Amino acid sequence: MEFDAVLLPGRRARLREAGHWRDLTINDALDACVRLAPDKTALTAVTAADGREQRYTYRELARQADRIAIGLYRLGVRRNDVVACQLPNVWQFTLTYLACARIGAVMNPLMHIFRERELRFMLSHAQAKVAIVPAVFRGFDHAAMLQALQPELPALEQVVVVGARQGEGAAANSFEALLSEPAWEDDPQAERILREFRPGPDDVTQLIYTSGTTGEPKGVMHSSNTLFANIMPYAERLRLGSDDVILMASPMAHQTGFMYGLMMPVILGASAVLQDTWEPSLAVSLIRRHGVTFTMASTPFLTDLTRAVEQGGTPVPTLRTFLCAGAPIPGPLVEQARKVLGSKIISAWGMTENGAVTLIDPDDDDVRAFTTDGKPLPGVELRIVDGEGREQPVGENGRLLVRGCSNFGGYLKRAHLNGTDADDWFDTGDLARRDEAGYIRISGRSKDVIIRGGENIPVFEVETLLYRHPAIAQVAVVAYPDARLGERACAVVVTKPGASLSFEEMAAFLKEQKVALQYVPEKLLVLDSLPATPSGKIQKFRLREMLEQAAAGSRAA
Structure with missing residues (x-):
């Protein structure tokens, strides 16, 4: 595979000189852990269905990574070949990445929720040579899906199955048989392969x-x-080190889990605890049993964990920090979580393209966790500009541009979409404002703007007010088409258990908040849940599609 990472070369000299690019790889970090703390527990992977735990010391982790790397090499994987991995948070996920890094292969994490439509595109686009999938996860047969897709993917030479059932012809394709059980590291060529092909x-x-x-x-x-360049200043801001125990229940196929649940523990020489399926009561048990000090997840995880600790009466005194990103954190939740968990709640904002870009400081007042999304990490610059590219004053909303040491190398085969100018400013597609202390608040997506009869609706402000309504658990304000005004606003909400909400009650509440009448949404839609990405970001485009289809149906009728 040829990778057109065109955004990397031009930044190298400047970022190396500034000390942001330290020319380290995960191989360097793992080798250091083996040298300094070979018998320390590196990884504990927990299967929620039966409570099984698989543990590795750093010595064992490195040896197994070498073994799987040679196994991949024997399957034909070479430098720059793509290995796709559609696994939940299991030990095979971590080991596959470490093994890929040993031989210069490229890891392509895929969310377990993806099905034929998404996988057909992604595996073809990436020209994946090997795909690693669970036999069955959450009742879905991933192995059968991939094997059915394989004839349509000429580059995909091998499907490897985790948990393949013996006696059904699947064992030959199992992770164990192909990668993790044979002593591939004893191959006479192993030492040369592991030395020559490191990236x-x-x-x-x-x-x-x-x-x-x-x-x-x-x-x-x-x-x-x-x-x-992102993980190291992130850890420094949060004061994380080798003594920490990091729980990761967010999917490692998402950047949150990959960077801070897979890579960061190895970089720090810390210990990781992986949870394959989110169960709040299990998370409480793991935190207590393993002395977990840090975790990162989206707002619903924080809500669930707080409720589980409160209802179970089982404190989690070791959990020092809970970093919450992906969606705004309601103020009452921060206050409740601080009281119940005793943890510092950290708000943050980031993207797949950058990792975490902004986060508050652990010493900041709690109010910053629900009124801001933090301040930039070292090596990151921000600009907030209007439609003409002019700098916006403090407190004014505008397009958020980022120039950072962790900015990605570009979009594969789509360099025209990289969104990065000649001075390395990346257009995030988000709207934000900045306060006098340099903290930002994300106020929506640039495509979330609603223009009603020429009047811009302040979507974020309306959503913030609606979050204060006692019946509302989640809210998104989105546009729907209108023949006369162009667009009108609809509030899509999820109510709290046992609560209800009518349009009249919503409108009256906003009017009590002294909102301009034209800013009050003209429609209310109550759903059981809002469509969201794995990190918890609400997918407003799906809500817009839903409303557009409903409008089209009404016109047809």
């Missing part, structure tokens, strides 16, 4: 598809330098 810090090491709040997935290319 450099500017080689593409990860290809990950955007989860899509605007609809079109794009293959984001990252190098070790771009990933390390």
Whole structure:
């Protein structure tokens, strides 16, 4: 595979000189862990269905990574070949990435929720040579799906199955038989292979598809330098180190889990605990049993964990920090979580293309967690501009541009969509405002703007007010088409358990808040849940599609 990571070369000299690119790879980090703490527990992977735990020390982790790397090599995987991995948070996921890094292969994490439509495009676009999938996960037969797709994917030479059932012809394709059980590291050529094909810090090491709040997935290319340039200052801001135990229940096929649940523990020489399926009561048990000090997840995870601790009466005193990103954190939740968990709640904002870009400081007042999305990490610059590219003053909304050391290498085969100018400013597609202290608040997507009869509706402000309504758990304000005004606003909400909400009650509440009448949404839609990406970002484009289809149906009738 040829990777057109055109955004990397021009930044190298400047970012190396500034100390942001340290020319390290995950191989360097793993080798250091083996040298300094070989018998320390590196990884504990927990299967929620039966509570089984698989543990690895750093010595065992490195040995198994070498073994699987040679196994992949024997399957024909070479430098720059893509290995797709559609696994939940299991030990095979972590080991597959470490093995890919040993021989210069590129890991392509795929969310377990993807089905034929998404996989057909992504595996073809990435020209994946090997795909690793679970036999069955959450009742769905992934192995059968991939094997049915394989004839349509000429580049896909091998499907490897985790948990393949013996006696049904599947064992020959199992992860165990092909990769993890034979002592491939004893191959006479193993030492040479493991030495000669290691990637450099500017080689593409990860290809990950955007989860899509605007609809079109794009293959984001990252190098070790771009990933390390984010993970290291992130850990420093949060004061994380080798003594920490990191729980990751967010999918490692998403950037949150991959960077901070898979890579960060190895970079820090810390310990990771993986949870394959989110169950709040199990998370409480794992935190208590393993002394977890840090986790990162979206707002619903924080809500669930807080409720589980409160209802179960089982405190989690070791959990020092819960970093929450992907959606705004309601103020009452921060207050409740602080009281119940005793943890510092950190708000943050980031993208697949950059990793975490902004986050609050652990010493900040709690109010910043629900009124801001943090301040930039070292090596990151921000600009907030109007439609003409002019800098916006403090407090004014505008398009958010980022110039950062962790900015991606570009979109695979779609360089025309890279959204990065000659001065390395990347257009995030988000709207934001900045306060006098340099903290930002994301106020929506640039495509979320609603223009009603020439009047811009302040979507974020209306949503913030609606979050204060006692009946509302989640809300998204989106546009729907109108023949006279062009667009009108609809509030799409999920109510709290046992609560109800009428349009009249919503409108009266907003009027009590002294909202201009033209800003009050003209329609209310109550749903059981809102469509969201794996990180918790609401997919407003799906809501718009729903409303557009409903409007078209009404016109047809």
